[in-house]
Amino acid sequence: MAAAAAARGCGGVWRWAWQRGAGGPAPAPRGQRAVACNARGGAVPEGKSGLAPWVPVVGLEIHAQISSNSKLFSGSQVQFAAPPNSLVSFFDASLPGTLPVLNRRCVEAAVMTGLALNCSINKKSLFDRKHYFYADLPAGYQITQQRVPIAVNGSLSYSLCIDNKMSQMVTKTVRIKQIQLEQDSGKSLHDDTRSQTLVDLNRAGVGLMEVVMEPDMCCGEEAAAAVRELQLILQTLGSSQAVMADYEIQRQIEELENGGTILNETRAFDSKLGCTVPMRDKEGKQDYRFMPEPNLPPLILYDAKSLPANLNHQQVVNIDWIHERLPDLPSVKRAKLVEQYGILPEHSFTLLNEDGLTEFFENVVKQTQMKPKKVIGWILKDLLSYLKQHSLTVKESPVSSFLLADLLNLLEKKEISSTAAKQVLAELWKGEGKTPLEIVKEQKLELIQDQKELEQICQAVIDGQENEVMAIKAGNRKVLNKLIGLVQRETQGRSNPVLVKQLLEKKLSE
Amino acid sequence: MRALCLGRWLRTAPGAARGAGEGRLPLPLPVPPARAVPTAPVVSPAWVPPRPAWQHGQQRPAPQQKVTVEVLDHLEHLALVDFRDAEGVERLQKAVQFADQLHEVNTDGVEPMDSVLEDRCLYLREDDVTEGNCTNELLKNAREKVEEYFVAPPGNIPLPKLEERETFLQGF
Numbered sequence: 001m002a003a004a005a006a007a008r009g010c011g012g013v014w015r016w017a018w019q020r021g022a023g024g025p026a027p028a029p030r031g032q033r034a035v036a037c038n039a040r041g042g043a044v045p046e047g048k049s050g051l052a053p054w055v056p057v058v059g060l061e062i063h064a065q066i067s068s069n070s071k072l073f074s075g076s077q078v079q080f081a082a083p084p085n086s087l088v089s090f091f092d093a094s095l096p097g098t099l100p101v102l103n104r105r106c107v108e109a110a111v112m113t114g115l116a117l118n119c120s121i122n123k124k125s126l127f128d129r130k131h132y133f134y135a136d137l138p139a140g141y142q143i144t145q146q147r148v149p150i151a152v153n154g155s156l157s158y159s160l161c162i163d164n165k166m167s168q169m170v171t172k173t174v175r176i177k178q179i180q181l182e183q184d185s186g187k188s189l190h191d192d193t194r195s196q197t198l199v200d201l202n203r204a205g206v207g208l209m210e211v212v213m214e215p216d217m218c219c220g221e222e223a224a225a226a227v228r229e230l231q232l233i234l235q236t237l238g239s240s241q242a243v244m245a246d247y248e249i250q251r252q253i254e255e256l257e258n259g260g261t262i263l264n265e266t267r268a269f270d271s272k273l274g275c276t277v278p279m280r281d282k283e284g285k286q287d288y289r290f291m292p293e294p295n296l297p298p299l300i301l302y303d304a305k306s307l308p309a310n311l312n313h314q315q316v317v318n319i320d321w322i323h324e325r326l327p328d329l330p331s332v333k334r335a336k337l338v339e340q341y342g343i344l345p346e347h348s349f350t351l352l353n354e355d356g357l358t359e360f361f362e363n364v365v366k367q368t369q370m371k372p373k374k375v376i377g378w379i380l381k382d383l384l385s386y387l388k389q390h391s392l393t394v395k396e397s398p399v400s401s402f403l404l405a406d407l408l409n410l411l412e413k414k415e416i417s418s419t420a421a422k423q424v425l426a427e428l429w430k431g432e433g434k435t436p437l438e439i440v441k442e443q444k445l446e447l448i449q450d451q452k453e454l455e456q457i458c459q460a461v462i463d464g465q466e467n468e469v470m471a472i473k474a475g476n477r478k479v480l481n482k483l484i485g486l487v488q489r490e491t492q493g494r495s496n497p498v499l500v501k502q503l504l505e506k507k508l509s510e
Numbered sequence: 511m512r513a514l515c516l517g518r519w520l521r522t523a524p525g526a527a528r529g530a531g532e533g534r535l536p537l538p539l540p541v542p543p544a545r546a547v548p549t550a551p552v553v554s555p556a557w558v559p560p561r562p563a564w565q566h567g568q569q570r571p572a573p574q575q576k577v578t579v580e581v582l583d584h585l586e587h588l589a590l591v592d593f594r595d596a597e598g599v600e601r602l603q604k605a606v607q608f609a610d611q612l613h614e615v616n617t618d619g620v621e622p623m624d625s626v627l628e629d630r631c632l633y634l635r636e637d638d639v640t641e642g643n644c645t646n647e648l649l650k651n652a653r654e655k656v657e658e659y660f661v662a663p664p665g666n667i668p669l670p671k672l673e674e675r676e677t678f679l680q681g682f
Contacts, residue, residue, distance in 0.1 A: 086642065296625070
């Protein structure tokens with residue numbers, strides 16, 4: 001939606017907690033397995049007292065800024081990097097006499113996201129006030145959805161590689177507890193030298209979707225993979241640009257807050273493992289004094305069955321209508337790529353992970369006779385590594401899909417060898433505007449097409465390597481490779497090794 | 511001004527006398543002295559009684575919860591108020607008592623009302639930019655500003671723990 005990238009597209013809050021594994025005297029409500037997992041799949045040692053070991057669980061709360069033109073409850077513009085306090089209305093500044101008016105686009109974004117995450121959409125949801133004091137929250141409260149949020153009970157499937165090998169991917173699922181609409185706060189710039197805070201309210205009131213995940217993840221790697229997938233989904237839907245995620249480890253060990261002895265055990269446990277202990281919560285418990293937002297009646301959503309006949313279209317958000325228009329989610333896109341082009345699942349992940357790479361790949365495939373299975377190798381190994389080395393995005397690539405397709409065609413027609421092709425690509429990368437054919441001609445990389453010339457060279461090599469020839473004729477086929485190598489050297493790499501092998505074999509069998 | 515008849519909703523306290531006098535609204539409510547309405551439109555001032563017009567005279571036998579020092583410390587942390595002395599705490603106590611009178615009303619089977627707008631449809635606005643760009647107006651009333659930023663005191667400095675600060679609450 002908005003062309004400019006959001007600086008705070010995605011903010012996350014880690015919730016670390018420790019739970020007893022099942023089987024201890026006080027089994028955890030969620031029934032965690034007794035053997036804790038960690039990233040490497042090793043078992044976590046038992047606690048001293050012989051009870052089931054403590055199992056780390058990670059839950060995330062992600063705040064994604066909604067892609068919209070105006071704010072959640074006011075008509076101020078949503079834009080990154082504007083002059084301070086220029087995108088602020090009287091309501092955003094919390095001046096008396098102003099009232100919130102809900103933005104329809106934000107509701108649709110939340111419904112889209114809820115549907116994409118397999119949530120139940122609450123046809124009636126409510127708004128509440130969450131009170132706390134801070135300079136960038138002029139009203140002293142934030143309008144959120146604490147009692148009945150817009151979407152609940154969803155799931156997010158993500159994949160991650162075990163042991164850093166791309167070849168072994170497992171699929172995991174994390175439950176989504178709820179998605180709620182809420183306001184963003186302004187921005188504070190702390191000036192410690194002058195003992196003051198400068199407040200910019202441009203961001204105050206911007207719509208956020210808070211996605212709350214259950215603590216189903218065991219470690220940082222899982223959490224990172226889940227967030228990456230969520231990011232891709234949000235970008236695909238267009239409900240959020242989800243540009244940047246920043247994590248905060250916030251929630252403390254809730255289970256342990258009351259028991260003194262349990263705390264001691266945990267400390268011992270920690271020193272054994274050498275784990276980082278989560279940050280202490282803010283001084284004391286916060287009391288948000290939640291209360292219903294009296295200026296906003298309940299938000300009612302409709303579907304095809306409950307659609308009222310007499311209501312103005314503009315006032316109606318139809319869940320089914322939105323559902324029908326959901327774009328293909330990343331998981332579906334990946335499956336389609338694998339099916340259509342015969343590439344591996346891991347390849348599809350890499351294609352979707354890089355912005356614009358899928359499009360590039362598909363364009364090359366369209367313009368070349370080379371099979372997609374071979375093309376993908378060039379895209380992921382050669383092109384992508386160049387891009388990464390030079391920190392370029394696909395859009396900034398000096399080699400266009402057209403040029404690469406051209407090059408691959410030469411290779412496919414056997415006009416050059418694959419070694420030569422790599423040389424040409426290196427040259428193309430300089431971005432000097434030459435075509436692959438021009439480079440091939442310049443550097444004399446064409447494969448020798450003249451059969452007679454090749455035969456002559458083969459003969460010359462055979463004549464010069466009596467011992468090797470005898471070894472081959474005696475049955476040692478491996479020596480043939482040495483002869484092929486010699487021919488390659490003679491031709492400066494311009495001979496097709498398959499053809500050379502054939503010619504040599506023919507000559508040697510004569 | 512029509513008097514409100516709360517009689518129906520008042521819980522019957524054990525052994526309470528339900529008659530005029532203690533614990534009932536004096537009917538009708540005191541009305542401000544009549545004023546001759548002048549010809550020119552004038553906004554009549556709001557009339558706020560100088561003392562509470564109604565007092566719950568009945569001493570409830572139910573235990574009144576004293577405000578504990580933990581609660582007071584918590585409030586001081588949250589709202590940065592300073593209860594300062596016994597009178598401050600007593601005033602809070604009275605305020606809590608006054609608010610507790612709401613418990614007199616029998617709300618069994620009655621859904622809480624969130625908003626007087628509960629029967630209305632929530633209006634949905636189109637996603638158009640219609641406001642903003644009024645930096646000067648917003649900053650006009652700010653006592654302090656720095657280059658179009660509002661100036662606020664440094665970020666939330668949490669109150670030190672009860673043991674670590676000098677306060678009346680220590681000896682509470």
